[in-house]
Amino acid sequence: xxxxxxxxxxxxxxxxxxxxxxxxxxxxxxxxxxxxxxxxxxxxxxxxxxxxxxxxxxxxxxxxxxxxxxxxxxxxxxxxxxxxxxxxxxxxxxxxxxxxxxxxxxxxxxxxxxxxxxxxxxxxxxxxxxxxxxxxxxxxxxxxxxxxxxxxxxxxxxxxxxxxxxxxxxxxxxxxxxxxxxxxxxxxxxxxxxxxxxxxxxxxxxxxxxxxxxxxxxxxxxxxxxxxxxxxxxxxxxxxxxxxxxxxxxxxxxxxxxxxxxxxxxxxxxxxxxxxxxxxxxxxxxxxxxxxxxxxxxxxxxxxxxxxxxxxxxxxxxxxxxxxxxxxxxxxxxxxxxxxxxxxxxxxxxxxxxxxxxxxxxxxxxxxxxxxxxxxxxxxxxxxxxxxxxxxxxxxxxxxxxxxxxxxxxxxxxxxxxxxxxxxxxxxxxxxxxxxxxxxxxxxxxxxxxxxx
Amino acid sequence: xxxxxxxxxxxxxxxxxxxxxxxxxxxxxxxxxxxxxxxxxxxxxxxxxxxxxxxxxx
Numbered sequence: 036x037x038x039x040x041x042x043x044x045x046x047x048x049x050x051x052x053x054x055x056x057x058x059x060x061x062x063x064x065x066x067x068x069x070x071x072x073x074x075x076x077x078x079x080x081x082x083x084x085x086x087x088x089x090x091x092x093x094x095x096x097x098x099x100x101x102x103x104x105x106x107x108x109x110x111x112x113x114x115x116x117x118x119x120x121x122x123x124x125x126x127x128x129x130x131x132x133x134x135x136x137x138x139x140x141x142x143x144x145x146x147x148x149x150x151x152x153x154x155x156x157x158x159x160x161x162x163x164x165x166x167x168x169x170x171x172x173x174x175x176x177x178x179x180x181x182x183x184x185x186x187x188x189x190x191x192x193x194x195x196x197x198x199x200x201x202x203x204x205x206x207x208x209x210x211x212x213x214x215x216x217x218x219x220x221x222x223x224x225x226x227x228x229x230x231x232x233x234x235x236x237x238x239x240x241x242x243x244x245x246x247x248x249x250x251x252x253x254x255x256x257x258x259x260x261x262x263x264x265x266x267x268x269x270x271x272x273x274x275x276x277x278x279x280x281x282x283x284x285x286x287x288x289x290x291x292x293x294x295x296x297x298x299x300x301x302x303x304x305x306x307x308x309x310x311x312x313x314x315x316x317x318x319x320x321x322x323x324x325x326x327x328x329x330x331x332x333x334x335x336x337x338x339x340x341x342x343x344x345x346x347x348x349x350x351x352x353x354x355x356x357x358x359x360x361x362x363x364x365x366x367x368x369x370x371x372x373x374x375x376x377x378x379x380x381x382x383x384x385x386x387x388x389x390x391x392x393x394x395x396x397x398x399x400x401x402x403x404x405x406x407x408x409x410x411x412x413x414x415x416x417x418x419x420x421x422x423x424x425x426x427x428x429x430x431x432x433x434x435x436x437x438x439x440x441x442x443x444x445x446x447x448x449x450x451x452x453x454x455x456x457x458x459x460x461x462x463x464x465x466x467x468x469x470x471x472x473x474x475x476x477x478x479x480x481x482x483x484x485x486x487x488x
Numbered sequence: 489x490x491x492x493x494x495x496x497x498x499x500x501x502x503x504x505x506x507x508x509x510x511x512x513x514x515x516x517x518x519x520x521x522x523x524x525x526x527x528x529x530x531x532x533x534x535x536x537x538x539x540x541x542x543x544x545x546x
Contacts, residue, residue: 178506183499235509243501261510268513
């Protein structure tokens with residue numbers, strides 16, 4: 036049985052894929068910890084609260100050609116997102132979840148042996164802990180083995196977003212095993228030392244790391260009570276963090292838009308008429324901003340809303356959270372530099388292009404940004420969109436449009452092929468153009484297309 | 489046992505650091521709780537329920 040490329044670190048077991056479904060193998064040597072999780076009531080408590088992914092045990096081991104150990108079939112997560120695609124409050128909720136899971140585990144005599152955001156996924160609008168094998172029996176007197184990992188994997192990105200810029204979470208794709216403390220300290224402003232928690236968890240830790248040798252015997256002088264204090268302290272620290280307020284390009288796009296309410300109303304009516312009667316289950320909204328159009332879809336449609344602006348995606352996440360909406364997954368994703376395939380052998384974490392697949396793709400007010408602001412030829416845009424989904428709703432914004440004029444005001448117009456006729460020729464090679472409608476009294480055109488077989 | 493527990497590097501100095509932090513936070517929580525108790529005594533309001541109590545109440 037071949038394990039998932041990202042499932043090689045922990046010898047307690049591994050994740051594997053069979054017929055497109057995810058399973059988890061539990062090594063016999065880990066079974067005592069697994070039994071504690073199941074029998075202590077911890078599993079039931081966490082699953083009931085929606086904090087841990089539920090699973091069933093597969094009894095027919097031999098169909099997977101295992102002779103020992105256990106096979107778990109966890110609840111399947113429809114879309115795997117990675118931390119460098121989350122906005123500030125998604126990170127914050129994932130960090131709080133990890134600490135709450137660790138605290139609940141400690142009450143039942145267990146502990147989390149690792150603390151990485153890759154153990155968290157967003158499902159039905161909420162973060163959920165997915166690594167069933169992270170739990171281990173707690174030996175009294177031991178400190179938290181995953182403290183450094185938690186600091187580098189959760190505190191570091193959160194503090195960068197708090198002190199420096201809400202888009203700095205992207206640095207995590209360069210340091211997916213945690214942003215080293217010395218790197219973090221070199222980026223944080225000096226005033227961060229005046230915060231007691233940052234001083235203790237970051238500046239002091241940076242001083243300690245790499246310099247002091249571990250003294251033997253120290254790890255036995257800790258206590259469960261001290262560990263509870265540490266976890267409680269980390270939780271209240273994370274709870275107080277907020278993203279640095281920086282006005283980004285796309286903040287207030289809909290409130291400030293020069294295009295006005297009539298344009299939005301006309302576009303909404305058109306999108307609704309296009310999707311009416313269409314057979315689809317999941318949607319990708321590219322360049323979603325704060326999800327104005329993602330919110331048009333009913334609860335039975337799963338929507339992935341992506342935008343390069345971290346503020347917009349964070350606002351969408353918070354709006355969904357407040358409304359208890361569970362069908363929209365907001366993700367920070369810059370389409371011109373999408374998340375790459377990273378990790379060992381470049382196979383651990385798949386690129387976002389490989390993961391983004393749906394029945395319907397929305398590309399509203401997007402093409403001019405790709406074609407003119409980023410010089411991507413229309414043919415490349417069509418090639419990129421075609422494998423993403425069978426249906427496409429795409430908006431063409433002509434050169435006469437105010438927004439395109441803005442994009443061109445400081446540069447030479449080298450885009451001789453950027454016109455409606457050429458756009459249609461290019462897309463007609465890959466799609467059947469089913470509908471073509473003018474959006475209100477603007478020169479913009481909305482298309483409904485179906486991918487050619 | 490340690491076969492599993494040390495599959496990640498805890499980081500050098502991390503254990504001593506955790507002891508220092510737990511001590512500092514312990515003192516800080518003690519004074520915070522003390523202050524909340526004093527406030528509660530004079531205002532007659534009960535201190536806020538913690539997460540556990542909220543969970544049990546649900």
